[in-house]
Amino acid sequence: MTAISVAERGSVLEKIKAVVGPKGWTTDPHDIEPHLTEPRGLYRGATPIVVSPASTEEVAAVVRLCAAARQPIVPQGGNTGLVGAQVPWEDGGSIVLSLARMNRIRAIDPLNYTITVEAGIILADVQKAAEVVDRLFPLSLGAEGSCRIGGNLSTNAGGVAVLRYGNARDLALGLEVVLPDGQVWNGLRGLRKDNTGYDLKQLFIGGEGTLGIITAAVLKLFPRPREVETAFIALAKVEDVMEVFARARAASGDQLTAFELIPRIGVEMTTRHLHALTDPIAEKHPWYVLLEVSSSQTSGGLRTMLENFLAAQMEAGLVVDGVIAASAAQAAELWRIRDGMTEAQGYAASAAQAAELWRIRDGMTEAQGYEGGSIKHDVAVPVSRVADFIIEACEAVARAIPGIRPVPFGHVGDGNIHFNLSQPVGADRATYLARWEEMNRIVHDIVAARNGSISAEHGIGRMKVEELTHYKAKVELDLMRKIKTALDPNDIMNPGKVITIGPATSP
Ligand code: FAD
Numbered sequence: 001m002t003a004i005s006v007a008e009r010g011s012v013l014e015k016i017k018a019v020v021g022p023k024g025w026t027t028d029p030h031d032i033e034p035h036l037t038e039p040r041g042l043y044r045g046a047t048p049i050v051v052s053p054a055s056t057e058e059v060a061a062v063v064r065l066c067a068a069a070r071q072p073i074v075p076q077g078g079n080t081g082l083v084g085a086q087v088p089w090e091d092g093g094s095i096v097l098s099l100a101r102m103n104r105i106r107a108i109d110p111l112n113y114t115i116t117v118e119a120g121i122i123l124a125d126v127q128k129a130a131e132v133v134d135r136l137f138p139l140s141l142g143a144e145g146s147c148r149i150g151g152n153l154s155t156n157a158g159g160v161a162v163l164r165y166g167n168a169r170d171l172a173l174g175l176e177v178v179l180p181d182g183q184v185w186n187g188l189r190g191l192r193k194d195n196t197g198y199d200l201k202q203l204f205i206g207g208e209g210t211l212g213i214i215t216a217a218v219l220k221l222f223p224r225p226r227e228v229e230t231a232f233i234a235l236a237k238v239e240d241v242m243e244v245f246a247r248a249r250a251a252s253g254d255q256l257t258a259f260e261l262i263p264r265i266g267v268e269m270t271t272r273h274l275h276a277l278t279d280p281i282a283e284k285h286p287w288y289v290l291l292e293v294s295s296s297q298t299s300g301g302l303r304t305m306l307e308n309f310l311a312a313q314m315e316a317g318l319v320v321d322g323v324i325a326a327s328a329a330q331a332a333e334l335w336r337i338r339d340g341m342t343e344a345q346g347y348a349a350s351a352a353q354a355a356e357l358w359r360i361r362d363g364m365t366e367a368q369g370y371e372g373g374s375i376k377h378d379v380a381v382p383v384s385r386v387a388d389f390i391i392e393a394c395e396a397v398a399r400a401i402p403g404i405r406p407v408p409f410g411h412v413g414d415g416n417i418h419f420n421l422s423q424p425v426g427a428d429r430a431t432y433l434a435r436w437e438e439m440n441r442i443v444h445d446i447v448a449a450r451n452g453s454i455s456a457e458h459g460i461g462r463m464k465v466e467e468l469t470h471y472k473a474k475v476e477l478d479l480m481r482k483i484k485t486a487l488d489p490n491d492i493m494n495p496g497k498v499i500t501i502g503p504a505t506s507p
């Protein structure tokens with residue numbers, strides 16, 4: 001992948017160690033291991049060193065050394081990404097630069113409704129810090145206990161509250177970035193309005209570490225909700241889901257925070273594999289929606305609104321059953337079903353579990369593999385096309401692999417469906433996963449026919465580089481390459497991920 005010689009690499013690594021000091025690097029294979037695999041255990045890379053700078057100045061000094069030596073760098077946050085972007089290539093030519101030690105809150109300004117944090121802070125810690133000053137940081141996803149803000153911004157993470165608050169891009173006011181030549185761009189402005197030329201931060205948000213390293217960010221805060229109501233409702237037909245969504249938006253006066261689809265098979269998988277989780281509704285139904293409404297007022301009207309809404313939809317025959325959480329603890333149990341979807345399908349919730357999945361992939365045991373192989377699609381279609389997409393895609397994949405178990409779930413209020421496909425019961429995991437690209441093509445063609453996206457929120461990483469070139473217009477790909485070449489002409493920032501800029505540097 002890289003033209004750097006062994007001697008040159010040895011020299012640059014020694015200089016990097018000196019910059020970050022003894023606490024800032026490791027070459028111990030045991031310590032490096034968790035940085036080499038990713039949540040599904042699909043990729044396993046190699047690296048000579050994991051470098052963990054403690055400050056922006058240290059990041060910049062490391063990058064300057066790498067730029068001079070043309071040493072590739074893979075930035076890493078919480079290593080929860082689902083497209084392999086944060087994993088080094090197998091050739092061991094890249095260093096991993098972890099932001100984990102840069103986890104401080106630099107400032108919090110409740111009056112400006114902003115918080116300024118370093119890139120390595122864990123998402124849940126930002127949420128907690130906001131709560132301390134009676135504010136809300138609304139970004140919320142299943143991995144929030146381990147993903148880090150730099151990773152969230154670099155993937156433009158979505159999650160379960162996009163409906164109300166937008167995705168990571170909408171939540172960032174300013175960034176501090178170390179550029180591929182080692183310069184520091186301080187764009188840490190906490191302004192709602194700033195039309196002074198190109199909005200440069202947007203290049204790095206969703207850039208998946210290919211254009212620079214985010215070291216800090218100014219994030220938006222919101223009034224903290226005082227009232228939150230959560231319902232788990234059952235539907236007889238997927239065709240009814242988006243009608244219920246449209247009605248919920250109208251009835252709640254834009255207080256709808258989450259609208260998450262869960263198929264029957266999803267409830268079965270989570271209740272089967274997650275500890276002490278039970279089916280919230282006695283009868284079995286084909287589809288469910290986890291719905292949340294919230295308000296920063298304390299008028300007490302939300303519950304009545306939700307009860308009236310559900311009664312009306314039951315009367316209309318759109319909703320067939322449902323429960324409204326009676327307490328915060330019950331609401332958390334309902335959310336556990338939704339948040340457990342990823343793990344129950346056979347993904348890992350931690351690096352340790354990923355290592356276990358890797359062991360399973362190597363054929364040692366299937367016992368811990370939950371539902372076996374899962375072929376993943378993170379797609380978006382216009383909200384009005386969600387149901388017909390699901391129906392057509394389920395039929396198409398069943399024709400290709402009889403017995404395949406589609407698990408379409410997720411953020412349908414944003415038009416984002418995680419169209420995951422679990423292997424047929426009893427199938428061989430490796431043989432099934434070998435059909436990944438074939439299934440991608442079937443599903444993504446159906447998405448493209450609806451003017452949709454092949455990556456709604458997880459990014460491109462290494463997983464979808466080929467798919468991107470297949471589905472994106474040449475003019476867009478050319479623009480992306482021009483931007484990458486302009487900022488990172490030597491292709492040292494996460495090379496080979498998202499977009500490749502030439503055979504000489506492609507892995
Ligand atoms: P990493 O995985 O470490 O890195 C991701 C990318 O960002 C890589 O390209 C990496 O090089 C780059 N990067 C990391 N830090 C920096 C930095 N400081 N500067 C520049 N580049 C950097 N995603 C969603 O969008 N919505 C969900 O609902 C969701 N739910 C999930 C649930 C589970 C259980 C799991 C395991 C994952 C889920 N994800 C979801 C995917 C993942 O959590 C997100 O993509 C998250 O934003 C990644 O953050 P991270 O810190 O783990 O980044």
Ligand code: MLT
Pocket residue numbers: 142159339341342378410411418
């Ligand atoms: C989710 O919404 O749970 C995630 O994006 C993870 C997944 O797609 O499996």
Ligand code: ZN
Pocket residue numbers: 158159410411418457
């Ligand atoms: Zn998601």
